[in-house]
Amino acid sequence: MNTIRCIAVDDEPLALTIISEYARKVPFISLEKVFTNATDALMYLQTEKPELVFLDIQMPEIKGIDLARIIQWKTAIIFTTAYSQYAVESYSLDAIDYLLKPVPFERFLQAVNKAAHYLQNEKITSSSNERNFLFVKSGYKAVKINFDDIFYIEGLKEYVTIFAKSQKVLKLDTLKNLEQLLPKNHFVRVHKSYIVNLNHVKASFGNTIEINDKQIPVGRAYKEVVKMLLKI
Incomplete structure (x- = not known):
């Protein structure tokens, strides 16, 4: 399985620490950078192309849902949040998964496996359909x-x-x-x-x-x- 390049965006440092620890336990996940606000993450995404974003929903300035509306074409998204009421809206944005905090490692592993399967299918499709x-x-x-x-x-x-x-x-x-x-x-x-x-x-x-x-x-x-x- 190819390594998946990821970033995480969350205004809670503890949540970022947990995602970082979980990512280190999964051999096909490479967490390349973490951000405490969506503005910095968006600037990063203008030049870099991670394949997967772990994205909190409730954040100051730009909320995770708003950021997802822009980047959903560029990368796969797994939402991480303490609020269950956003689940329906997150799936309308074609998110890979929706993780409720506190996130058990088993649930994290399930989500990244779904992401790996999705990204593999995307690569097959894009390689056979590249055109302008x-x-x-x-x-x-x-x-x-x-x-x-x-x-x-x-x-x-x-x-x-x-x-x-x-x-x-x-x-x-x-x-x-x-x-x-x-x-x-x-x-x-x-x-x-x-x-x-x-x-x-x-x-x-x-x-x-x-x-x-x-x-x-x-x-x-x-x-x-x-x-x-x-x-x-």
Whole structure:
């Protein structure tokens, strides 16, 4: 089994100590860094690419749930928290697992084994599907769209509209499904109804970003993380 590169984010030093001790007991886990706040973790994730993040939910400034909305495309996530009421929301973000504190080692081991299985399947899928475009079924035909040409994507209930350089494509799908197909280093969710291509952001002001003369709202839950990504 390949070694899994990890980080841990938690504002409680004791929780980080426990995760560090547990990680040392698992031969295929390499805990490379720990953070006591989400802001520092996000800055680290701009340049480094750990495969797994142990993420607390209740933290100051940027909460774990908000950070997860941004990084869920970039890395696998295991939530660690003392609050059971966030379980449903965490699974809506496709988290690998949800660990309630205090976390027994057996439960930690179960979670990292799930992560290892998931990441192995992801590597197989990505190695066979590396490309810079996607085909989108719209009406009676499949339309090819280059990732670089996409400005932003807007979701409305069971439909999404892809706004690209030379076309606008309406597709029967959800943002959540579509975002799994997009390159994780360029596309980011900024609102419950919008995904944007960071390469096409022209300006940012207030709770709004501008792409191709379109003003796109930034949701409250995404605001701090978007500011960090844009280095504002």
